[in-house]
Amino acid sequence: MKVVVADKISERGMELLQQAGWRVVQPRAPELNAELADADALIVRSATQVTAPLLERAPRLRVVGRAGVGVDNIDLDAATLRGVLVMNTPGSNSVSVAEHTVALLLALARQVPQMSAALHAGRWEKSSSGVEVRGKTLGLVGLGRVGVEVARRARALEMRIVAHDPYVAPTFAREIGVDLLPLDELLGCADFVSLHTALSPATEKLINAERIAKMKCGARLINTARGELVDEGALAEALRAGQLAGAALDVFASEPVPANWPLRGLPNVIATPHVAGSTREAQEEVGCLIAQQVRDFLAEGILRNAVNLPTLSADQYKRLRPYLELAGRLGSLVAQVTPGPITGIRISYAGEPAELGTSVLSNAVLAGVLNTALAEKVNLVNAAAVAAARGLVIEERTRRREHGFPDTLEVAARNDTGRELAAEGTAVHGTDPRILNIDGIAVEAPLEGTILFTRNRDVPGVIGQIGTVLGGQGVNIATFALGRREAVRGAEAIALIRVDGDVADAIVTHLRAGVAALTEARVVRLPTAAQARQTSFAFPAGA
Numbered sequence: 001m002k003v004v005v006a007d008k009i010s011e012r013g014m015e016l017l018q019q020a021g022w023r024v025v026q027p028r029a030p031e032l033n034a035e036l037a038d039a040d041a042l043i044v045r046s047a048t049q050v051t052a053p054l055l056e057r058a059p060r061l062r063v064v065g066r067a068g069v070g071v072d073n074i075d076l077d078a079a080t081l082r083g084v085l086v087m088n089t090p091g092s093n094s095v096s097v098a099e100h101t102v103a104l105l106l107a108l109a110r111q112v113p114q115m116s117a118a119l120h121a122g123r124w125e126k127s128s129s130g131v132e133v134r135g136k137t138l139g140l141v142g143l144g145r146v147g148v149e150v151a152r153r154a155r156a157l158e159m160r161i162v163a164h165d166p167y168v169a170p171t172f173a174r175e176i177g178v179d180l181l182p183l184d185e186l187l188g189c190a191d192f193v194s195l196h197t198a199l200s201p202a203t204e205k206l207i208n209a210e211r212i213a214k215m216k217c218g219a220r221l222i223n224t225a226r227g228e229l230v231d232e233g234a235l236a237e238a239l240r241a242g243q244l245a246g247a248a249l250d251v252f253a254s255e256p257v258p259a260n261w262p263l264r265g266l267p268n269v270i271a272t273p274h275v276a277g278s279t280r281e282a283q284e285e286v287g288c289l290i291a292q293q294v295r296d297f298l299a300e301g302i303l304r305n306a307v308n309l310p311t312l313s314a315d316q317y318k319r320l321r322p323y324l325e326l327a328g329r330l331g332s333l334v335a336q337v338t339p340g341p342i343t344g345i346r347i348s349y350a351g352e353p354a355e356l357g358t359s360v361l362s363n364a365v366l367a368g369v370l371n372t373a374l375a376e377k378v379n380l381v382n383a384a385a386v387a388a389a390r391g392l393v394i395e396e397r398t399r400r401r402e403h404g405f406p407d408t409l410e411v412a413a414r415n416d417t418g419r420e421l422a423a424e425g426t427a428v429h430g431t432d433p434r435i436l437n438i439d440g441i442a443v444e445a446p447l448e449g450t451i452l453f454t455r456n457r458d459v460p461g462v463i464g465q466i467g468t469v470l471g472g473q474g475v476n477i478a479t480f481a482l483g484r485r486e487a488v489r490g491a492e493a494i495a496l497i498r499v500d501g502d503v504a505d506a507i508v509t510h511l512r513a514g515v516a517a518l519t520e521a522r523v524v525r526l527p528t529a530a531q532a533r534q535t536s537f538a539f540p541a542g543a
Helices: 011-018 029-036 052-056 076-081 094-110 112-120 145-156 170-175 183-189 209-214 232-241 280-300 314-337 352-356 358-370 383-389 462-472 507-514 529-534
Strands: 002-005 023-025 041-044 063-066 085-087 137-141 160-164 192-195 219-223 244-249 269-271 342-350 393-398 408-415 420-428 432-438 441-446 450-457 477-484 492-499 518-525
Touching: 002 011, 002 029, 011 023, 011 280, 029 052, 041 280, 052 076, 063 280, 076 085, 076 383, 085 280, 094 112, 094 145, 094 192, 094 219, 094 244, 094 269, 094 280, 137 145, 137 183, 145 160, 160 183, 183 209, 209 232, 232 244, 314 342, 314 352, 314 358, 314 408, 314 420, 314 432, 314 450, 314 518, 342 352, 342 358, 352 358, 358 383, 358 393, 358 408, 432 492, 441 477, 441 492, 450 462, 450 507, 462 477, 462 492, 462 507, 507 518
Parallel strands: 002 023, 002 041, 041 063, 063 085, 137 160, 137 192, 192 219, 219 244, 244 269, 342 393
Antiparallel strands: 342 408, 408 420, 420 432, 432 441, 450 492, 450 518, 477 492
16 A cells, blocks of 8 residues: 655654555655555645646545545545545544634634734724623524534633524534524624534525625624635625624635735734644644544545545444445446346345445445446446446335345346346345345355356256366356246246356357357356455455
């Protein structure tokens, strides 16, 4: 393994990666492109821009770790299409951001920067010392990790706290002493408005001229979340007009702020250069966390704080991994056996697979299907996007299995003629992927290695003839699983013949020539158990 750390992280974080026995490099900017050529992981903070061209220079890259919360410097679409997982460290600097927010709040209330600047300039301006925060109303727009930490500290200042967050339960808000309000009502009653919401199309320029007009006259605005949440031009006008008494900002629409920044020079604006989360303690924490997350992902496939894939805890991953492997192998099997181009996939879940999370399993199925035909790398991260780009129709459902194995997956592939082929399997003892039936014909066999898939009329001598042909070609049979649709002469039968090593596709020609009862024969190639440990359908394990 090779891990490239493009931006400085804590020494403890570096040690965690080095303890795994991997090559860990910290290149200077001119050396970054060369070092990425054989990198498995890239760790960045906010300085390095992870663009599509940069990702193209890293063909082996599997994960980008962001030591921090925001991923604005990472092209998520490009990473997803290339199958590169992106993870961050939310909450690791929540206390630092919350403390900075309270510091800005108090500085706004008591005009600390302005008085300090006046004193340094030789002026003794003692007449104006601002307002108290005790008894004032603090309005929190967003009640996530940081918002909650701010609320806890504001309670100690004897402030009344209200919040707007459509994703927070009223019972939780009450437990921490916060009243939930609609946004317009919050803006109308709050003496201080502090932003702690994520950036999205719905929240961009959330604080604009229209909403500023709804704010309490003389209110003060604080933003330590995302600069794009505020229309800076509208804010500047409100501050000049006296509609708002002041603003304190740590984040900006453009960073560094440009020469024509509309708030530049306003005496009632406090600005800090995006440092709310940059305490010594927070940087130590984010460095250790991202190093641990990247290490656990590369070594064991554990997903924590994934940005472009559902997060899985270690326990969830342990339970889900056998079914991820099963899903990928079933997808690969039906893709190799279904004649003609595949236009649709139907996936059915029963038992534990349905409980654990079908979205991740469906991606594993799609990866198995697509990797049989595409040269590009397809995995859990980009499988859904690649399938959508090719117009593949996906249908999912859960069902109860009344008999047999309780925990199963069924994958059906439909081709351009409307023909559908279905295969059902399970993970025996929670580990070994096995097939249970194909097209409704019961046939149990391991899902690994090189398999000859055959259909034939159920007449005497077929098994012996197949064995004779394969023996004559020097092919050794490892297992032979046979099933038939009806117990009558001439009915359709299916065989899954696992052979040692790989075989040439030409073996199919010999089988068809030597066994008259065969109606179909194909070579199916799946990973062996040893190969799966190195290249799982989830992610290469690397350990």
